[in-house]
Amino acid sequence: MSARRKPSKRHRVPFRARLRRDWPLLLMTLPGALVLLVFHYLPALGNVVAFQDYNPFAGDSPLQAFLGSEWIGFANFENLFSSDAFWESVWNTLSITAFQLVFFFPLPIALAILLNSVLSTRLRSFIQTVVYLPHFFSWVLVVTFFVQMLGGAGLLAQEMREAGLQPWNIMTNPDTFIILVTAESVWKDVGWGTIIFLAALSTIDTDLYEQSAVDGASRWRRLWHVTLPGLRPVIVLLLILRLGDALSVGFEQFILQRDAVGRGAAEVLDTFVYYHAIATGDYGFGAAAGLFKAAIGLVLILAANKMAHLLGERGIYSKS
Amino acid sequence: MSVQLATKLRKPSRRPAWEEKPTPVGLAVKGLVLTAVVLAVLVPLWTVVVTSLSSRQTINEAGGLVMIPKGIDASAYVTIFSGGTVTKALWISTLVTVAGTAVSLLLTVLAAYGLSRPGSLGHRSLLFYFLLTFLIYPGLVPSYLVVTGLGLKDSLWSLILPTAVSVFNLVVIRAFFQAIPQELLDSARIDGAGELRILIRIVLPLSKAVIAVVGLFYAVGYWNTWFNALLYIDDNDKFPIQRILQSIVLQGQSPTFSGLPVGTAMPPTLAVKMAVVVVAVAPIAIVYPFIQRHFVKGVILGAIKG
Structure with missing residues (x-):
């Protein structure tokens, strides 16, 4: 020093x-x-x-x-708050965030624990290499792959037709859109998401496992009493980040698929801003929606961080 | 720090004596899940590559996408590389990626080094200035107005400058720079070396791995740029590859090809589409394995220190 x-x-x-x-x-x-x-x-x-x-x-x-x-003062905000399309986009955004918290967030944790239990180093790094790859694909590519695999003219439909089944087209169905976008996000980022958990797993003291095993704890009890508490700080940190970002669910992914499933399901706050400002030229109105999002986002991240401090975790930043 | 972590990450590949033997059912479930995860990534890639290399007959027999290759027919690639929209887009994307990565690395490395010395003049306020970008959101509409206001509409700089500095990458590099023993830099300073010289001669050679990883992040970002092109590029001749991919594969528009002799039989549309997908993936898939092993170190270091 x-x-x-x-x-x-x-x-x-x-x-x-x-x-x-x-x-x-x-x-x-x-x-x-x-x-x-x-x-x-x-x-x-x-x-x-x-x-x-x-x-x-x-x-x-x-x-x-x-x-x-x-x-014109708050006139844009008055228009915004009385617009049904705006509240629909807020609702869509929050539903997708909530849905992904339940069905996406735990998956990298589970996959990391699973990967960590693979003993062969070579096999493990092979799997890691493969599952990290989609993280580097653009959303255009990810959506392309899904269209080619699951779309109306895709591989799945092709195989189903050959087997004499009626294919369905998940790519254009607004009712299942939330599942589709979650599946796409999982495909793209579940592997990448394991990195931070694998790192956290490697810092857990192996003596803890050994001692609890000697004391008669089964593998499930060790998972519950050693592994998960060891991962707790990272889980809390990522939960905070996700909650602070609750109004962002991705942008390109939704613009790319909005035409296929329609506005009702695919309009999220970010696409709302794009379509109401850039595409139509109503800049003040779109900026109001963007500012609303930014303000709520800032409050959310500060609140989530505060909550983490109250829970006794480090959070994203400390007061130092 | 990084060395410690790296050794910690390498788990012993033998089962410790106290751990019970896995049950056959558990082992089977584990194997199935991991196989499914790997196949979910590899099958789409495989299918796309095989289809892009298939002849019209093979595609017709399969009724669409081809999973089992029958001979290799590269005519789709000949077509898209013969000139026309796809070839042009590949040049544009290559240019943006190379220039953008160079600009980004230059700006980020310089700033990371400038911010790596606690106690230097203005260090705290400057660091705060950079980190505050995590909390303050620029907004799509004003960003659009600023970029177009600078006259960057239809300029390739509009794909580079707005994303030129990633503060996350900066934090990662800065953490790495700070882990370099200060004595090394101090002795160079005593010998009369200036800061730029120290950066180039001592710091950078020690930081090749982290620069490679951050460079890859930037390069992938520029290669994948799509939304900024949607916003700022209206001129078809300046479309990057992702915009072309979107228009050909997702919107079903037919590309134009200029370099083919008149009367050449066109390869099947599906093969052409898949070939475009392959050329959009290829650069990433080629560079990725070389740099992959550095990820964990680089990312974790950033995550822990940042």
Whole structure:
């Protein structure tokens, strides 16, 4: 540890000397900071168009149009909150989040425990290699694979027709859409999701297993009393992240399939913003929906983190 | 840190003496589940590859997708590489991926190094500035207005700049940089080396693995870019491969091919579609195995320290 890390020493070095010493570091940080300023913080501030009757034709560039557009207070939000389509998209989003918490969230944990019990290192790393792969596919590819396998002209339908059965088309059925999107998410990310749990499993002290085995605990009791408590901090952390992100269920996945199953099932908050702002040009209204989502999201993540602290877990960030 | 973890992750591949022998039923269930999981990934890939290499006759016999190959017919690939929309899209995607990854790595590595020294001038506030992006959401509408306002509509930069810096990747690299023994850097500093020189000569050679993993993350992101292209690219000649994949395979539009001699028999549409899927997957599938073994280390380190 160098002395520089001690805060007491730090304050004794005068500002000019620190500037002379650290200017190369500042210069290196600058380009990245600028990119974030322009493409992250500027749009974050730009959310104020939610309070405007933004007219893209009020000027030659978006900036001029912004300056030339009328401020209308909360009118966009009033329209938004009285729009049935908006509440439908909120409802769809929350249902999908809830559904995936039950049917997706536990799967990587189960798969990680299963993988961890495979004794052969080579077999285990082969399985890992295969199941991580879909994480790197784009949503266009994932949806393509599902259409080719399960769609009306896909492999499953083809085999069923050959067997003399009536094929069904799960890809265009709005009633089963929630199952479909969950299956797609599972296919894409269940393997990737195991990484963090495998890491947590490897930090559990093997003596605990040995001692409980000697004390007569069966494998299921060891799973319940040693493995799951060992995974608890990671599970809580990921639950918090998921809850804080409850209003995001993915974007591309839904835009890609919205036409096939219809708006009623596939409209989520993000696609609502896209279709009501970018596609139709009602920017103020769409921005209001986006700002609503961002505000609720921020509250959710702060609340979930608070809850984790109350439960005695570390959470995502601590007050230090 | 990373060394400790790596050794911990390697489990002994023998069953400890105190553990009971698995029951046959348990073993069978385990094997079945794992086989199903692996097949769920491999069967679609296999089917797509085999169909893309099948002749019209084989496809007609199978009634669609082909699972059992009968001979190899590469005409679908000849067609899509002969020029026209798919070839163009592949060039665009390659360009975006290479340029984007280079820009991203440059920005991220520089910033990660700049932020790797606690106690340096402005360290705390700058770090806060970067990490705050996790909590503040830019919003689709204002992002769209900013990018188009900068005149990036129909420019390939619109696929690169908005996603150029991933703070998550930055945190991963920064954690790695901080794990390098400070004495090494201090001695170089005493010898009169500047920060950039230290970064290039000492830090980067020690960080090849993490740079490779982060580079792969960026590259995959750029290769997969679809939504930004939907937002910002209207010019058909600048569509990246994912947009073409979507229009050909999901929306059923027929691609155009310019380079084929007049009168050439067209390969079956399904084979062409599947060939487009294969070329969209191929770069990922090829690069992936080389870098896969570094994932666990890189990702975990980031997760624990971040």
